[in-house]
Each structure stands twice: as C-alpha cells, then as structure tokens.
Amino acid sequence: MASIDTGGGDSGHKKGPGVKKAKKMSTRIDMTPMVDLGFLLITFFIFTTTLSSPATMDLYMPKDTDKDEEQNKAKQSGALTILLAKNNTAYYYEGELAPDGSNFKSVKFSELRKVIMDKKKEVMSRYVKDAACEQEKIQKGKDPDDCKQEDLVVVIKPDKEATYKNTVDILDEMTINKVNRFALVDISPVEEDLIAATEQSGGQ
C-alpha cells in the first residue's frame, strides 16, 4: 500500500551472452509504520502546543501619600468617576458626587465604553487651542491631539465585589479610548453605601 514506487523493471538493455543477470530485489519499502508514527507525533504536538503566547499590560500605580498638598487635584469639569460592582454592573458620576446622589448613575459594564467616549468628546469640545502644548507634544513625538484631553481624568474605583477581569477590562478601556490620565483608587464608604442602596432598590 504505502510504498515508494521505483517503477522497477526492464530497462531494455540487451545483455550479451554469458552476462549473468543479477537477481532483481524489490526496492519497495513498506512505509506504513513510518506514517503511523508520523501522525502520532503530529497529534501529540498539536495537543501540547500553546499557540497564543500571553501578552502583558503595563500598570503604573501612584505612590501612596498622606499629605494633602501632594495629591493631584482633578478639575471638576473633566473628572469622571467609575465604580465597579458585582455582576458586571458599574456606576459612574461626572465631577463631584452630589450630596443627594442625584448624578450617580447605574450602567451595564459593557456600556461603559460609550460613557467614556461621550465624556471624552465633551471635554475635547471645550478645548481652547493651546499652541504651546501642541508644540511640545510634537517635539516629544506624541500625538498633538492629546492636548485636547488635558482636563480629562478618569477615576476607577472597584468595590470589594468587583472582579479582577472587570478591573483589567476597564484599564484596557483606557488604552482603547486613549485616555491619558486615569487612576485606580480605593472606594469611599459614601460610594459603597450608594451602591448598596441602588442594588437593593433595583432588586438585585
């Protein structure tokens, strides 16, 4: 069956009388075992191989500081705070949290991208041309459009029920939406209470 065909045979040379004819041995080899072994190895390597090697994502954390004056203050108008809670839900508010919680909104995790994009657009629409800043970015080889979002700061606060996946995903959203300034911050008790209250009233 599996064999090399040597096309053996009479090559038509006339031998003179007295020339002894060598006995023709077949040069065909049965290749079946070799093929078997070959496929066995292929199967083995297909199963053991890991094709997609993992990548890494950079994360820079700020130094913890107690001193108030060392902390960066975010501009009210450009701040967006995102709170991550359980079951892929998220909450957000723009600027500072209103004492009555009126600007505290609930959103599905998958819809957060739109919230971030809208906020970014809004901040960029308020941009007043800053030639010095744009010049500087070009000199450093960066995108001059970055100046437009100078005021935008996204604050990410996962609560204790948030998963690691959601945390990484939201950090990834920052890369996807090219948000340059964002911070991973601990949640405050007021916000935790608000989440708990919303979850209860929402029947979750």
Add this chain to the structure above:
Amino acid sequence: MPSVKIPKKSTDVDMTPFVDVAFLILTFFIMATKFKPPEVAEITIPNSVSTKLLPDNDAVMVSLDSTGRVFFEMLVQADPQLKYKVISNLNTTRNLNLTEAEMQRFMKKVPAVGVPFSGLKQYLSLSDDEMKRVKLEGIPTNDSLGGELYYWVRDAVSVMAGKKINYLIKGDNNAKYPAFKNVLAAFKKNDIYKFNLVTSPEGVPSGSDLDLFQKKQSTVKK
C-alpha cells in the same frame, strides 16, 4: 469457454506526497511548540488589546487564582541560584528552620510558592508526588502591609539587585478586587509601582480612538 478476464488493477496508491506533507506539518509543530511550564493553579487570564510580549526571565510573578489564593514565583531560568539565595535569606530572617537539603529541594523542585512560612518546612518534607497533590493554601496577604508576600518580594528584589526586574501579576478572571489590592499593597510597600499584568491579546475594537490612531499612524508611515 474462456472466461472474461477482468484486468487486475493495482490498488496501490502512491502515498509519498501525503507523507511529505505530514512530515512538513510535524516539523512545523516541533519547531513552534513551547512546553507549558507546570502551573500551580488553574488561572484563566483576562483579555486586553496590549500586544507586548511577556518577559520570561528576570521576572517576579505573582499569581492570583479565582478563590483569592496567592502564589509567588521567580522566573530565573538563567540563574537558578537566585532562588536558593532568596530561600536562605528568608530562612535566617524569618527563622524557618530549614535544613540545607530542604533549601536545595526548594530551588530545584518548587516552581511557585503557595504556602505560608509556617507551613514551608512541612511542605518541603513531602515527596514529589505528594507535593503535586497537596492542596496549597496560598501566601497570606490579608493585611494592609501585604502580609508575607511582602517578604518574598523584598528578598527577591534584593538578590536580583542590578537587574531590570519585571513584576508580573497573573490574575484569574473571577478573582475579587480586594485580593488584587492586597497583592498591589505588598509591592507598593517595597516601593514598586510599575507592574505588568499578564493578559491574552485581543483585537482593537474598530471605530475606537485607539483604532483610529493606529490607522492614522500607519498611513503616515506609508
């Protein structure tokens, strides 16, 4: 009456090209394959758009599984002696009472640490098979200072001084955020603020700002 002779045709198929292709594929897989290092816990990593490759030498890896267990691992294939230095450092500073043989065993047989200091001696006295089977409880991290993970990181950093170390955090999708925060606390206490989160690559969503930016960049290059 002579019977009708059906000409006998050979049923032989020439399999040579088939075999050629098979071995070509085999060669490809042998070349492309890279064996998975043994893992202490099943971890499904999240996706991200990042495409930076994972450094596999001179790195400290902290794994976080779905139940919040923490494992510590040093990726130092180039110089396994570093692992020995860490354990002998810890042996003296934390009074682990390990023997020389146990520390050698740690260097050779333990890929990732997943036991508290108090259980380390007992863990190292197990046989190879038992070591694989035993249920590890993870390194304690549950205090604001990073727990025992702090000491592991501190000693790993001190023996690898002078090298550029990458700090990898490999977390499971379902791990809870406080567990991740504790790991970060252990690093922060060592004055480490730059991390690499291990993720599997995924495509950039079309129409997003990053997508538009990348397209703009590639047209500029052309």
